[in-house]
Amino acid sequence: xxxxxxxxxxxxxxxxxxxxxxxxxxxxxxxxxxxxxxxxxxxxxxxxxxxxxxxxxxxxxxxxxxxxxxxxxxxxxxxxxxxxxxxxxxxxxxxxxxxxxxxxxxxxxxxxxxxxxxxxxxxxxxxxxxxxxxxxxxxxxxxxxxxxxxxxxxxxxxxxxxxxxxxxxxxxxxxxxxxxxxxxxxxxxxxxxxxxxxxxxxxxxxxxxxxxxxxxxxxxxxxxxxxxxxxxxxxxxxxxxxxxxxxxxxxxxxxxxxxxxxxxxxxxxxxxxxxxxxxxxxxxxxxxxxxxxxxxxxxxxxxxxxxxxxxxxxxxxxxxxxxxxxxxxxxxxxxxxxxxxxxxxxxxxxxxxxxxxxxxxxx
Numbered sequence: 001x002x003x004x005x006x007x008x009x010x011x012x013x014x015x016x017x018x019x020x021x022x023x024x025x026x027x028x029x030x031x032x033x034x035x036x037x038x039x040x041x042x043x044x045x046x047x048x049x050x051x052x053x054x055x056x057x058x059x060x061x062x063x064x065x066x067x068x069x070x071x072x073x074x075x076x077x078x079x080x081x082x083x084x085x086x087x088x089x090x091x092x093x094x095x096x097x098x099x100x101x102x103x104x105x106x107x108x109x110x111x112x113x114x115x116x117x118x119x120x121x122x123x124x125x126x127x128x129x130x131x132x133x134x135x136x137x138x139x140x141x142x143x144x145x146x147x148x149x150x151x152x153x154x155x156x157x158x159x160x161x162x163x164x165x166x167x168x169x170x171x172x173x174x175x176x177x178x179x180x181x182x183x184x185x186x187x188x189x190x191x192x193x194x195x196x197x198x199x200x201x202x203x204x205x206x207x208x209x210x211x212x213x214x215x216x217x218x219x220x221x222x223x224x225x226x227x228x229x230x231x232x233x234x235x236x237x238x239x240x241x242x243x244x245x246x247x248x249x250x251x252x253x254x255x256x257x258x259x260x261x262x263x264x265x266x267x268x269x270x271x272x273x274x275x276x277x278x279x280x281x282x283x284x285x286x287x288x289x290x291x292x293x294x295x296x297x298x299x300x301x302x303x304x305x306x307x308x309x310x311x312x313x314x315x316x317x318x319x320x321x322x323x324x325x326x327x328x329x330x331x332x333x334x335x336x337x338x339x340x341x342x343x344x345x346x347x348x349x350x351x352x353x354x355x356x357x358x359x360x361x362x363x
Contacts, residue, residue, distance in 0.1 A: 004049035005142055005206035013224055020227055021114035023050040028226040035229035036322040039192050043148035044225035045213055052117035052138040053198070054110040055102075060130035062105050066267040068127050069099065070252055070275075071260045073108070074267075076101035081169045081187060084260055085252050086123055091271035091278065092248040093255065095120050096240065098187060100171065109183075109198075111143075113242045127270075142201050146213060147225075147233075151194030154217040159184065163195060177212035179205045189230060191237035191361060232319050235328065238289055238360030244300055245287060245316040245330055253278050254332065255287045285313065286338040289360035291328050296346065296353035298329035303347040312337045315346060323363045329355070 001024040015026035071084035086094035095116040100109040112120040161172040166186040176182035183198040298318030318329030345352040
């Protein structure tokens with residue numbers, strides 16, 4: 001297993017550690033419910049340095065991004081970011097990602113999922129026909145997500161940049177906790193507000209930034225948060241997890257990601273024609289959110305059935321929501337059954353457990 005520059009910090013804090021995407025990562029410290037509440041109500045720090053980062057440079061960088069991503073990156077100006085996806089030749093999702101515009105038409109950063117770094121790199125390289133300068137900086141880039149309603153207030157004293165008024169999906173670069181060239185981005189995977197900070201792992205910079213954040217947040221009771229709470233937080237918001245809710249066989253339209261699929265952008269992207277057909281003819285299945293009415297926790301790959309007991313889909317993600325105090329989940333169902341408030345049943349250990357389709361986000 002690989003380590004991040006913060007692995008020893010997690011071990012010293014007695015985190016429950018486990019393998020995730022090839023890395024030794026913290027799953028929880030004081031418990032998922034406690035950590036979940038800390039982020040929803042205050043602030044918490046996630047080590048997500050396992051994520052992948054690619055730099056694309058040159059006059060053809062934007063053209064390459066436009067050809068491999070579904071969103072319209074031409075709308076990006078300096079300091080703005082965009083959620084997007086790569087689609088394969090069959091309109092399945094290679095990965096979901098964030099595109100950062102460092103310098104308009106010249107320098108961009110793509111942030112991809114940890115488990116897909118090699119796959120995504122090879123995908124972009126295969127489409128790089130115009131000699132765009134590419135750098136995979138994943139192994140030398142640290143990424144901390146400081147999330148929660150009080151996150152920016154706690155961090156503001158550590159930087160001269162105004163992060164209290166940083167708009168969603170915008171970013172600034174500068175000095176943070178005495179470390180130069182830190183990218184501070186108003187993004188995150190929790191729906192609780194806050195920022196993500198990217199910086200190169202040089203010398204003791206990782207320790208310096210980690211310690212400064214916890215010192216600044218000591219009086220506010222800022223907490224380290226594991227991947228367990230990251231999952232419950234993102235699921236409450238209805239955010240897709242690659243490998244569960246989206247993968248190489250699911251299209252962005254099926255996954256409810258039509259809003260990042262710009263079929264009218266000037267440059268054609270991979271499988272655009274297939275997606276145009278899907279939009280015109282209608283999709284056959286759809287990712288839905290549901291909450292359990294009867295007692296039971298839905299899990300990945302559990303069957304979803306209709307009132308007659310016919311299989312109509314599968315659960316992709318499920319958990320007990322700490323905020324709502326009830327079990328929730330996501331899954332794909334046949335489009336004819338994807339109506340809000342529709343009664344469905346989750347097959348939990350051969351028992352049909354009642355649920356209903358609800359609007360996302362859940363909380």
